[in-house]
Amino acid sequence: MNTHWSKDDMPPIYKPVVWEPADAEEAVALKREYGADAVWVAGGTLLRTQWEGGVAPMPAHMIRLDTIAGMRSIIEETEYVTVGALATLKQCGQHAALQQYANALYMACRHIAAPAVRNLATLGGNVASAVGDALPALLVHDASLLWVDGEVASLHHEQDAVDWMEQVRMGRRSLQAVLLGIRFPKGPVEAGSLLRSSSDIGEETTVDLSANAVSYWTDEKGERWRELCFFRKLGRREAFTPSLVTVALRCWISERGELTRVRVAAGGGSGLAMRLLQCESMLEGRSYDASWLPELASMAAQEFVSYSDPFAEAPYRQQSAGNLLAAGVWESIRDIEEGR
Ligand SMILES: Cc1cc2nc3c(=O)[nH]c(=O)nc-3n(C[C@H](O)[C@H](O)[C@H](O)COP(=O)(O)OP(=O)(O)OC[C@H]3O[C@@H](n4cnc5c(N)ncnc54)[C@H](O)[C@@H]3O)c2cc1C
Incomplete structure (x- = not known):
């Protein structure tokens, strides 16, 4: 040393x-x-x-932490994509496997700060800060955190991001824990829906694809489900700005328009990101109909716990979260209907 x-x-x-x-x-x-x-x-x-x-x-x-070897890699395995905590936001926002399997994170990393900051800023720092804009994306992708923690006997452990956020909220997070990486399960995606060929598995790939990757899976009844995933950020001005509110959603939509495996999260500013479980229950098993979007917006506004500061009052942030969420669903479905 x-x-x-x-x-x-x-x-x-x-x-x-x-x-x-x-x-x-x-x-x-x-x-x-x-x-x-x-x-x-x-x-x-x-x-x-x-x-x-x-x-x-x-x-x-x-x-x-940047003197520690091996913490910058983004590794794609059969069931997971694991991002080293020292991977930069730029790396994450250009990575094909993240675009495919953790699209909300991929989009979040492209909208945090300005390009010069993203060259240096790491995903681990964003997460460990507990207020980073990437956190809602971690929550909708069921991500887990890989720690070396001086407060647990085994030293190395893996923890669901949602559990860690709860510890943060309760003021019980370990102050002796270095984040090694963030793991994203790939989910039920079919090989046939991949943009990249399976020969990429195990390799680090860095490409810039601006179009959204689309993932599909087919259930036991033969019905095809398509992934619907987005991240939205409202800032104090149009670009290169800290967020007021961020929302993320991930689910699967059938050819009949039914939604399943719904995950919804909100955060932003110096507030703590959270899953919106009531919104998830409302959407789970429902078939898409634009007429229920106002109800979704209002439920999200009620459920999202936010805060006031000199830039925005809590009710404004809550209402904005609801509107971003409803607009994101509407836009995503419109894109699917228009074949995008
Ligand atoms: C101009 C500007 C604009 C910004 N805009 C945004 C924005 O829009 N959205 C946003 O979310 N953030 C924003 N940020 C904040 C910041 O750039 C990001 O959160 C960034 O990802 C932090 O990463 P870092 O590597 O620089 O963290 P650092 O500054 O190095 O560390 C941040 C915190 O995390 C801890 N930490 C870092 N890595 C680890 C680890 N591996 N294990 C345990 N603890 C760790 C550090 O001890 C520290 O407490 C902005 C910053 C600037 C300067």
Whole structure:
């Protein structure tokens, strides 16, 4: 392990010790040793805004995570796509396997911050911040988080993203846990619906495909289901802006218009992302009809727990979440009907 001290002529407040652990276990051990005086740094894009804005003090010890090998890869396996926590948002927003199997995440990563930030910012940092715009996308894809955690006996463990969000909400998240990666189940997708050939499995592929990938599966009765998946973000202005509200939805729609395996989530700003379970129950098993979209919007507005700040009041965020959700469903169905 290497350690760097900053220049002696700098004022004391700017003299953090920078640690370069070789693996996640060492990063956890350093955090255990220095506690609240130490911070893990991935891309540093969020931390930097916090230090500059006076929201958080510059720590005495910075523990770099980018010195740990193997945490940048995006690996496609038979049942999962696993994204290393150090993969950048740019990487995630260009990756064919994520476009195919975790489309809400793929879209989220293309709409977070500006391109220059996305070059540095990592998915792990976005998730571990607990307020990143990627989180609703993780929730609708049933993602799990791979941790090295100094507070659990086994050290390595996998946890559903939805459970971790609940721990965060209850103020019980582990402060000794380094996020190694995020795992996305591929679900029931048929090989025939893939944009990429199966020879990609196990390889890292990085391509920029702007069109949506479409996934299908056929049930035991022979009925064909098509994936419907979207991510929507409302910001303070049109582009390159922090979010006020984000919503994501993933489900499958049959040729008869019936919806199943519905997942709906909302978040945004510095609020905590959450699944909207009442909306999911309302949609599960229903056949699409534009006449129920206002009811969906209003249910989402009631269910979404949000907050007020100088930029927007909670009711505005809640109503916006409902409207984004209903509009997203309407637009997605229209695209399907128009053959897109
Ligand atoms: C101009 C600008 C615009 C932005 N716009 C958006 C936006 O639209 N949406 C959005 O969501 N964010 C936005 N951000 C915030 C930030 O860029 C992203 O959240 C980014 O993904 C954070 O990743 P990072 O690697 O830079 O995290 P860092 O800043 O390095 O870390 C963030 C936090 O996560 C912890 N951490 C990082 N990696 C790990 C890990 N592997 N395990 C455990 N803890 C870890 C750090 O200790 C820190 O507490 C913006 C930032 C800037 C500067």
